[in-house]
Amino acid sequence: MADTSVAHAHETHEHDAGSWDGGKEPFKASYGKLMMWYFLVSDAFTFAGFLIAYGALRFSMPTWPEPDWVFATAPFLSGHWPLIFVTFMTFVLIFSSVTMVRAVQEGHRENQSGVVFWMVMTVLGGGTFLGCQAYEWTTLIAKEDMTIRQNPFGRHLHDGVYLMEDGKEATYPDGAPITFKKGDNYTLHHLFNDPVSGGLKAEGLLYPDRDHHVSELHATKIKYTTGPMAGQESDVPFGPKAFGALFFFITGFHGFHVFSGVAFLAIIAINAASGLYASRKNGYEMVEKIGLYWHFVDLVWVFVFLVFYLL
Amino acid sequence: MAQHTSYEEQKRFVVRGLILLGIITLVEVFIALWAKGHLFGAKWEGALHYVYMFAMVGASIYKAYFIVFHFMHMAQEVRGLALSVLLPMSLLIWALIAFFQEGTSWGARREQIREFNEEVVQPAPSGAKQGYLLVPDCSTLKG
Numbered sequence: 114m115a116d117t118s119v120a121h122a123h124e125t126h127e128h129d130a131g132s133w134d135g136g137k138e139p140f141k142a143s144y145g146k147l148m149m150w151y152f153l154v155s156d157a158f159t160f161a162g163f164l165i166a167y168g169a170l171r172f173s174m175p176t177w178p179e180p181d182w183v184f185a186t187a188p189f190l191s192g193h194w195p196l197i198f199v200t201f202m203t204f205v206l207i208f209s210s211v212t213m214v215r216a217v218q219e220g221h222r223e224n225q226s227g228v229v230f231w232m233v234m235t236v237l238g239g240g241t242f243l244g245c246q247a248y249e250w251t252t253l254i255a256k257e258d259m260t261i262r263q264n265p266f267g268r269h270l271h272d273g274v275y276l277m278e279d280g281k282e283a284t285y286p287d288g289a290p291i292t293f294k295k296g297d298n299y300t301l302h303h304l305f306n307d308p309v310s311g312g313l314k315a316e317g318l319l320y321p322d323r324d325h326h327v328s329e330l331h332a333t334k335i336k337y338t339t340g341p342m343a344g345q346e347s348d349v350p351f352g353p354k355a356f357g358a359l360f361f362f363i364t365g366f367h368g369f370h371v372f373s374g375v376a377f378l379a380i381i382a383i384n385a386a387s388g389l390y391a392s393r394k395n396g397y398e399m400v401e402k403i404g405l406y407w408h409f410v411d412l413v414w415v416f417v418f419l420v421f422y423l424l
Numbered sequence: 425m426a427q428h429t430s431y432e433e434q435k436r437f438v439v440r441g442l443i444l445l446g447i448i449t450l451v452e453v454f455i456a457l458w459a460k461g462h463l464f465g466a467k468w469e470g471a472l473h474y475v476y477m478f479a480m481v482g483a484s485i486y487k488a489y490f491i492v493f494h495f496m497h498m499a500q501e502v503r504g505l506a507l508s509v510l511l512p513m514s515l516l517i518w519a520l521i522a523f524f525q526e527g528t529s530w531g532a533r534r535e536q537i538r539e540f541n542e543e544v545v546q547p548a549p550s551g552a553k554q555g556y557l558l559v560p561d562c563s564t565l566k567g
Contacts, residue, residue: 140502140508142501150509151509153509154513157513158515161516166523168524169526172528173530181456181462195460203449214441218434408495419484423453
């Protein structure tokens with residue numbers, strides 16, 4: 114009995130010889146590459162948590178701003194350009210992802226100048242994306258008064274009509290009243306802290322007029338014609354506060370990933386240029402690892418783009 | 425893209441990937457502008473709205489698949505590595521169901537929550553005994 118178990122143990126040991134001696138790569142991937150994958154798994158859960166929180170809060174609100182109304186400014190273009198600028202930003206990230214693939218390919222061929230060239234291209238792409246995001250944030254904060262605490266973008270809960278400051282119905286030049294339907298968008302603008310009420314007030318608002326152009330009204334009063342408040346005058350309400358906080362927090366967290374990606378790409382490009390990775394003779398594995406991270410940043414943007422700008 | 429393909433084939437593959445992701449994104453934005461009524465007037469409402477949602481989510485998941493399997497070369501990794509990364513992601517299905525259900529429930533009970541928050545609790549008259557142990561007269565217990 115004892116003999117057989119000893120023999121068996123011996124046999125097993127023979128079979129696994131060297132398994133626990135180190136030097137064998139699990140999943141045929143190096144330690145660094147495997148750990149980069151697992152870091153990305155954890156990061157994916159972080160981002161998923163944020164985006165799911167966005168969904169849960171959105172479902173809990175009676176209204177939510179429409180992205181094609183909120184994200185409609187573009188540099189060098191005046192007027193209403195829904196989703197155009199953010200599409201450009203998406204292309205910048207896709208393009209930088211492609212230049213990253215090229216850098217990894219040149220690394221496998223041990224082509225130092227190719228690696229450095231395509232990594233510099235990737236850094237430029239990442240920098241362009243950050244610049245675009247800076248423009249987007251600046252416009253939202255400085256021009257449109259959206260911050261983590263206030264959100265001027267809203268949609269009407271019921272049908273109604275806009276009022277002038279004197280309480281009369283607002284009209285188009287031909288005398289027709291300026292009405293709105295349930296679900297129509299508006300933006301409160303020129304916000305200020307009202308010393309009388311102690312609260313936040315707006316000087317005017319932007320609304321889509323009957324010709325689907327954006328028009329401006331120098332009053333913020335409405336009268337609903339349907340719903341439980343029909344017939345009553347009221348101030349145009351602010352949009353859900355959570356929208357601003359979620360937008361800046363989630364796109365900011367993604368932007369921070371892009372920023373750290375650009376920093377690491379630059380460091381690794383400099384190391385590659387110095388010949389450090391060529392001397393390691395491992396097919397520029399460091400470039401491959403930062404490549405995984407960089408593609409992940411693009412991957413997250415796919416879902417940020419979906420959740421914030423498309424749905 | 426297998427690892428042993430020629431350099432020229434690899435380069436062609438990268439260009440094809442760029443064109444593919446670019447076209448999907450353009451189509452997504454085109455459909456988004458159409459569905460929101462910016463291109464042909466009418467908005468996609470009712471059942472069409474759900475078609476729109478599924479199309480957008482589907483296109484995004486396809487883009488994610490393409491990036492992970494072809495740009496990040498998950499297709500060339502061994503099966504165990506791919507599974508150890510991808511299987512945990514299925515937990516997100518549960519998270520989506522649980523939290524969206526939770527959010528919808530908050531929305532449905534908004535009025536109830538507001539009433540609860542505005543409820544005024546009358547404080548007990550001063551001097552009266554407060555707390556859980558409301559024995560009528562403690563002195564009687566001492567005997």
